[in-house]
Amino acid sequence: MEVPRDEHERTLAFADIALGQIKALAQPATPRNFEIWYNYATGYNPALNQMINQALEQKGKLSDADLEQIYATYFAGSRASDRIDTVNSRVLDEIKQVLDMIDAAAGSATSYSESLADANAKLAGAKDGEGLRTVIECLVQGAKEMERNNKRLEASLSASKQEIEQLQENLQVVRTESLTDPLTTLSNRKFFDQALAKAMAEAKESNQPLSLLMADIDHFKSFNDKYGHLTGDQVLRLVAMSVKQNVKGQDVAARYGGEEFVVALPKTALQSAITVADHIRRAVMTKELMKRSSGERLGRVTISIGAAVLRPHDTAQSLIERADMCLYAAKRNGRNRVICEADPEARPSGSARVA
Numbered sequence: 494m495e496v497p498r499d500e501h502e503r504t505l506a507f508a509d510i511a512l513g514q515i516k517a518l519a520q521p522a523t524p525r526n527f528e529i530w531y532n533y534a535t536g537y538n539p540a541l542n543q544m545i546n547q548a549l550e551q552k553g554k555l556s557d558a559d560l561e562q563i564y565a566t567y568f569a570g571s572r573a574s575d576r577i578d579t580v581n582s583r584v585l586d587e588i589k590q591v592l593d594m595i596d597a598a599a600g601s602a603t604s605y606s607e608s609l610a611d612a613n614a615k616l617a618g619a620k621d622g623e624g625l626r627t628v629i630e631c632l633v634q635g636a637k638e639m640e641r642n643n644k645r646l647e648a649s650l651s652a653s654k655q656e657i658e659q660l661q662e663n664l665q666v667v668r669t670e671s672l673t674d675p676l677t678t679l680s681n682r683k684f685f686d687q688a689l690a691k692a693m694a695e696a697k698e699s700n701q702p703l704s705l706l707m708a709d710i711d712h713f714k715s716f717n718d719k720y721g722h723l724t725g726d727q728v729l730r731l732v733a734m735s736v737k738q739n740v741k742g743q744d745v746a747a748r749y750g751g752e753e754f755v756v757a758l759p760k761t762a763l764q765s766a767i768t769v770a771d772h773i774r775r776a777v778m779t780k781e782l783m784k785r786s787s788g789e790r791l792g793r794v795t796i797s798i799g800a801a802v803l804r805p806h807d808t809a810q811s812l813i814e815r816a817d818m819c820l821y822a823a824k825r826n827g828r829n830r831v832i833c834e835a836d837p838e839a840r841p842s843g844s845a846r847v848a
Contacts, residue, residue: 510534518554525564532567541567548751552714557722558676558729559751565674565681566750590653674748676726677733685747685755689809692745692759696803703803704766706756707816708736708773711795711828713752720791724784728752728794735776739769754796755813763802763833770798770831778829795829802834 511530512522520526533542541563548559555563672684680688689705696703710716710732717725729752736746736754749755756773758766774796782791799819803812815834822839823832832839 507531507534520555520560525568526560528568529560529563538567544750556714556717556725556751558717558725561676562674562682562748562750566683590649674733677729677748679733679736679754680745680747682747682749685745685749685757686809688745688747689757689812692757693803693807693809693812696759697805701760702762704758704761704763705801705803705812705816706758706766706770706773706798707749707800707813707820708732708754708756708770708796708798709820709824710752711797711824713794716794720784724782724791727782731780731782731794732777732796735773735780739772739776744769755816763800763835766800766802767831767833770800774798774829774831797823797828798831799823799839800831800833 508531511527511534514520514530514533515522515526529541529545532538533545536542544563544566545555548555552559672681673679674681692703695701710728713725713728716728729748732752732754733746733748736756740746740756740758743759744761745757747755756769758769761769778793778795781793783789784791797820799816799822801812801815801819819832819834819836819839822836823830826832826838
């Protein structure tokens with residue numbers, strides 16, 4: 494089918510814009526990056542464009558970690574949805590097969606019942622031993638056929654049960670992947686947004702405290718530019734591991750975007766949250782990085798953390814904004830520190846967020 498000329502030219506124009514962005518930012522022309530910039534060029538996803546524009550305004554460029562996070566947020570989720578739909582379709586097919594088997598078994602049972610009724614009538618009219626033998630042979634044959642049908646049904650149902658159980662496991666894996674950051678194995682932003690909303694509702698209902706930590710790797714851009722994206726990924730995994738080691742079961746830790754991490758701490762007052770934050774900060778700074786390819790020691794990295802506690806009239810956005818304000822107060826005041834909203838340094842100043 495021939496594509497209309499105006500549609501052909503319009504899509505080529507989008508492709509040219511996408512390639513132009515890749516060239517201007519000196520990014521690899523990978524399918525992932527092209528897909529991001531092509532969608533950016535179309536303007537069909539305002540949230541995607543806003544996220545990219547904000548990142549460019551703050552940093553002047555997009556790191557590989559930024560692109561990975563953008564892709565995970567706006568594209569990988571749709572891939573997971575497609576996989577979930579595929580598994581659901583297969584489950585429905587299996588259920589249909591089971592229902593067909595049950596219908597067939599019901600038909601066999603009906604036929605067997607009719608055979609029994611017929612045999613009963615013949616028994617009543619049997620005059621001699623030969624007639625009885627014929628009826629009994631028919632009954633035995635019918636019983637054996639019914640037994641074979643039952644065994645086939647049992648085997649088919651068992652196979653379908655195993656298939657459905659496997660599909661359910663696959664579905665759970667896909668759902669978990671769709672809510673997990675692939676690089677750090679922490680929760681992704683999509684899952685965190687859902688978890689924070691739930692934690693806030695529970696905190697307000699039970700009148701329990703809820704604290705929030707926002708963390709950002711210090712000088713990550715320069716470190717990433719100096720040693721490369723692979724080492725930058727190693728840094729992100731190191732920070733993620735330090736976060737995991739210092740949160741407990743009910744806490745929710747996630748990679749929020751790029752080199753930024755977030756932790757929700759249910760039933761945790763601000764002072765206790767500060768303690769958790771400082772444990773995370775110390776855990777990061779005590780780990781020394783090493784370049785795997787050469788064994789070269791790359792030194793240590795540090796993180797800055799902001800902490801805020803839920804207020805009665807907070808929305809998720811207002812709570813995150815206060816924690817974010819504290820985070821950038823920590824950046825302004827020397828980095829590698831924790832600042833909470835009760836600290837005098839956290840008070841808004843005329844200076845902008847530190848990039």
